[in-house]
Ligand SMILES: [Zn+2]
């Protein structure tokens with residue numbers, strides 16, 4: 098047996114032992130998968146495709162056909178004022194995408210590769226990709242960041258591909274707010290986050306085109322309040338990119 102064949106046999110044996118000890122499983126649901134599948138099982142991939150396939154309103158991020166938009170806004174957004182100028186979303190907060198975002202927030206940071214892939218595709222497809230000068234992750238209050246150990250939005254932001262844009266963490270949450278999911282009405286959610294954000298002394302937002310990064314948008318109260326704070330600090334435009342939009346009901 099020549100050296101090449103011995104090396105091939107050794108690699109094959111090592112791969113077999115590896116698969117025996119650590120059989121490949123779906124990153125999301127834990128089902129066994131083939132070595133050739135890319136980190137997710139067929140079911141999770143097809144769920145992810147169905148969560149991310151639909152067209153949406155660039156103002157609120159909810160499902161909307163592009164033919165149903167007037168001045169780039171769905172009927173529900175007509176006449177409404179948001180502090181952010183446009184939003185791009187990865188998908189709808191349901192099925193595999195919901196599971197992945199929840200697990201990612203609860204410590205399974207290895208899911209970042211799939212979620213960052215989704216975020217980068219979303220970003221490249223957005224109308225504002227080339228305009229962004231500064232990315233700003235939506236901040237957590239320091240007590241919550243300490244409890245979780247990381248800010249999931251910052252992890253995603255650091256892996257976004259927009260070579261000329263900077264990342265700023267000069268937007269901070271100065272008041273601890275109740276978790277938004279327990280707030281029922283949009284008005285209660287808006288009250289909950291009112292005045293919760295501020296910018297650090299020495300920030301560089303004046304005249305800049307900023308893009309907020311968050312995991313989920315529900316009513317948009319958090320994004321709206323962050324955008325208001327950034328515009329008060331002089332930002333020329335504020336865009337937003339989120340992994341998923343929840344609450345499809347109007
Ligand atoms: Zn799966």
Ligand SMILES: [Zn+2]
Nearest residue numbers: 154157171174
């Ligand atoms: Zn809309």
